[in-house]
Amino acid sequence: MNNKTINTSNQNSNNNNNNKILVTGGVGYIGSHTCIELIAAGYDVVVYDNLSNSNLEALKRTEQIAGKSIPFIEGDVLDKQLLHQVFDEHDFFGVIHFAGLKAVGESVAEPLKYYKNNVTGTLELLEVMQAHNVKNFVFSSSATVYAEEETSPIDESAGRSCTSPYGQSKLMVEYILEDLVVSDPEWSTVSLRYFNPVGAHPSGMIGEDPRGVPNNLMPYISQVAVGKLDKLKIFGSDYKTIDGTGVRDYIHVVDLARGHVAALNLIKKHTNIGSLGFEAINLGTGKGTSVLQLVKAFEISTQQVVRFQLTERRPGDIDAYYGNAEKARQLLGWQAELTIVDMCKDSWHWQSLNPNGYR
Numbered sequence: 001m002n003n004k005t006i007n008t009s010n011q012n013s014n015n016n017n018n019n020k021i022l023v024t025g026g027v028g029y030i031g032s033h034t035c036i037e038l039i040a041a042g043y044d045v046v047v048y049d050n051l052s053n054s055n056l057e058a059l060k061r062t063e064q065i066a067g068k069s070i071p072f073i074e075g076d077v078l079d080k081q082l083l084h085q086v087f088d089e090h091d092f093f094g095v096i097h098f099a100g101l102k103a104v105g106e107s108v109a110e111p112l113k114y115y116k117n118n119v120t121g122t123l124e125l126l127e128v129m130q131a132h133n134v135k136n137f138v139f140s141s142s143a144t145v146y147a148e149e150e151t152s153p154i155d156e157s158a159g160r161s162c163t164s165p166y167g168q169s170k171l172m173v174e175y176i177l178e179d180l181v182v183s184d185p186e187w188s189t190v191s192l193r194y195f196n197p198v199g200a201h202p203s204g205m206i207g208e209d210p211r212g213v214p215n216n217l218m219p220y221i222s223q224v225a226v227g228k229l230d231k232l233k234i235f236g237s238d239y240k241t242i243d244g245t246g247v248r249d250y251i252h253v254v255d256l257a258r259g260h261v262a263a264l265n266l267i268k269k270h271t272n273i274g275s276l277g278f279e280a281i282n283l284g285t286g287k288g289t290s291v292l293q294l295v296k297a298f299e300i301s302t303q304q305v306v307r308f309q310l311t312e313r314r315p316g317d318i319d320a321y322y323g324n325a326e327k328a329r330q331l332l333g334w335q336a337e338l339t340i341v342d343m344c345k346d347s348w349h350w351q352s353l354n355p356n357g358y359r
């Protein structure tokens with residue numbers, strides 16, 4: 001069946017000029033925004049998603065914004081046979097791999113589900129890519145791979161260690177990629193370590209659509225503002241930070257999406273001079289914002305009231321972390337451009353136009 005697995009030309013697809021990208025998890029929050037930026041940059045996109053945490057309405061709206069239809073395959077990255085078929089049918093330059101589960105708490109309760117989906121799923125995908133000689137790979141990693149004791153701004157050489165199965169699954173994939181590029185120098189892999197993605201497309205048509213009560217701060221704030229939730233519980237006010245509340249490096253999802261285009265462009269540039277191997281790159285703004293600062297910024301920029309209450313710390317949280325964004329600037333020629341005000345305005349625009357998300 002997989003006649004394309006025998007590469008008759010014996011040429012690594014790293015060396016062709018194909019613009020076609022497989023986006024796994026492309027119906028999800030970050031994937032959908034990235035499809036728009038990829039298409040705007042001239043890439044052809046094929047989306048592969050099992051819809052376990054997303055809604056096809058997001059893809060429809062993504063197509064509307066992009067002004068282009070996007071081929072879609074409903075499938076699981078654990079379904080190797082289907083992946084082979086997809087690689088038989090399309091000649092990909094590379095893969096951006098968003099597909100994965102991401103709830104830290106759930107990963108503690110159901111570790112096997114997380115390791116299977118995030119680690120085994122990635123292994124299956126990498127094996128299929130290798131069989132089809134497609135060796136350009138951009139991976140959704142997370143700042144959670146950094147050891148807690150590292151001081152901010154955290155750069156890419158900082159120590160790594162994780163406490164949750166979710167974090168471990170990201171770290172394991174990074175180790176796998178590091179070993180893979182040693183075994184086969186034709187691979188170009190970029191592990192993008194996201195800080196805290198927030199915001200939505202400025203059109204208000206697509207955005208983050210958490211199922212149930214949100215775990216993360218920005219969707220929680222937006223749902224309080226829109227009246228779906230009563231008030232925000234601020235977890236901890238005695239941290240050693242500017243105002244006692246936790247500090248994070250929030251990054252607008254549109255900036256983040258553009259970071260993926262920059263990562264692909266870096267891989268492309270390298271195909272002329274050899275493969276890239278493995279590069280880990282932070283995607284953040286390099287600036288920390290406290291919970292209270294974010295709440296105030298949201299209120300001022302949207303003219304909405306966000307009721308809140310200071311409560312106990314959330315177990316597992318740390319006081320502050322933000323990234324060093326210098327490597328991204330130098331290597332990718334990319335830096336975040338959108339501000340905290342943009343993040344708040346766009347989150348609110350999406351939330352107020354779609355109080356129930358895509359449903």
Ligand code: NAD
Nearest residue numbers: 025028029030050051052053054076077099100102140142
């Ligand atoms: P999301 O849940 O909105 O998107 C993930 C998509 O992958 C969903 O559409 C889901 O249906 C799909 N998917 C999940 N498992 C799959 C499988 N086995 N096969 C095929 N499709 C599958 O999440 P997101 O916020 O867009 O995150 C994308 C990636 O970025 C994830 O890997 C996540 O771990 C990583 N990440 C996210 C954040 C964040 O805060 N959002 C931070 C750091 C890293």
Ligand code: UFG
Nearest residue numbers: 142143144194195215216217220233234235246247291317
């Ligand atoms: N917070 C509250 N109240 C809430 C939710 C959050 O006060 O209802 C606070 C947290 O204590 C923290 C800050 O808001 O100080 C940000 O919390 P988030 O849950 O939005 O984000 P985290 O930094 O805890 O975690 C995020 C992702 C993880 C990822 C990690 C590192 O959710 O998946 O960033 O990338 F692993």
